[in-house]
Amino acid sequence: MKEFRGRVVAPGCVSAPALVSHGGLNTLASFQKALQFGDKKATCGDQNNPDLYGKPMAGKALCLPQTIGSTTGGLVLYCACSMNRQPACLLFSNPIDSLAAAGSVLAAVWLEDVNMPVVDCLGEEFLAFVKDGMTVTVKENGLVCVE
């Protein structure tokens, strides 16, 4: 087991299997088909992301450097949260980007009962260590345990 400490962007506690993207997560490309066509597992549709393509994202501890691509990204995350198809948590090795931050804030302010903890600044070592399927536990203080 290894522990990593980051900055709490959206507080919360959760434990979930890891899903790791070493490249930036293109939010629109990843989620749009799942949202449009009722895929409750939120299967990643981004052909340019070999780490995630074809894998379910809902309920996973999504570990990534940052999000990239279309500025619909925040509202796509907001919709995923509203439809209960969001990842269990978002864990960024880098400082969070403006689109993911927007999605996290919109969900926190405008939706009720959404629990999607977000932690950023976990460092490159976090992304190098965590692998798909490992159990990730996020604590209130930004501590992330990977085992």
Next chain:
Amino acid sequence: MVLTKEQQDILNGAKGETMAKVMKTLIMYGEIFGAEKLVPVTSRYNHLVTSFGLKALGPVYDLMDQLIEAGAVSGQKFSADPRPLDPKVPANWLQNLVFKKFMYSKQDFYENQLKQLGLMNEDAFSCACYLDEQGNRPARGEVLSWAESSAVVYANSVLGARCNRNSGIMDLMGSVAGYVPCFGLLTDEGRKATWVVRVETTKKPEAQLLGSAIGMKVMEDVPYVVGLDRWLGQELNDDACAYLKDFGAATASNGAVGLYHIDGLTPEAKDLGRDLIAPDAREYVIDDAELRRVKDSYPLVWKNPDAAPKLCFVGCPHLSLQQLKDWTLRLEQGLRAAGRKKVTVPTVFTTAPGVKKAFEATVYAPRLAGAGVILSCICPLMYMNNPLCGPMPVITCSNKLRTYTTARYYTEDEILSILTKGGPQ
């Protein structure tokens, strides 16, 4: 964050619960990035990224309804991204059924919401809202609350306006409140380049290929590009602006670039030169081999890699007037040389409504139509985002379209060759 009395009053509910939530959203968003204050939005118009009535975006429409019912509408008029549908664009009966009955069944409803919130006019639908014919062109130094990655990067880089890469909905929140949090690309420090990109190609690099390479390398950082003025010159004329429009769209979609500086060409690079480069900036050299490597790395997800293309899209982001004229001439020349009269693949050129009107008033419009090209104002990305387009072999010279869909990327020269000769060589 330190708020003015007016901002604090709004947060405390002086203008109602919904406006208080709008203010809270902007404050929480800014605090994540260490913003110490909210600053006024100073542009005349806003630009929203969401233009499509996708049934799947129900939560967005619910939120819009909350704003409208509370009277929390935009203080500015705004433009929006292109509409998703056009009956002139080829689609079979099944696609039409899926588009109208399932995917975009909320289009009319959503456009009505946009009108209530402050849409500029019926023609205000283009990702290239800053083109002269569209009338939403901010001035240097103005503070924006825009979204649409290609428009934001153009406004920051080519026009010298100041705007963060705001998300959809957040763009509208800034416009409703009249304030945006001051961080990132709104600050002098945030506009410093943390990458120096040296372009050392032997010919003018393809705009959307160069942008793709840079976007994938620097992600959301600010690149300072050296060596491109050799190909583009030192004036922001029509050719240079069109090139930078396409280049920027690729940097923003293949990565997350919100601002770039072109040495000797873009306004801040002209004024401040290499003082814009941060001391610890990293370096990326792009030569012919690097561009080839990047192009070869694109996955081809067609079911049958050898399938004959069934549709070609040119114009993501929307084409400028000059680009439409240039493409018309190149197609005519290519078809003449190949002994053909019409393009070999059903082809759609996409442009802004204002540009389309201007183009249709020129002698070029009937000539382009005569070559068999359909001119439309839709968003090709929205057209292609459905399972029916997945197996459809679509080709494009847009790296943005390639990124978000199953379209296959070719350079402009290759597209021209396919359309006129029937193959990329």
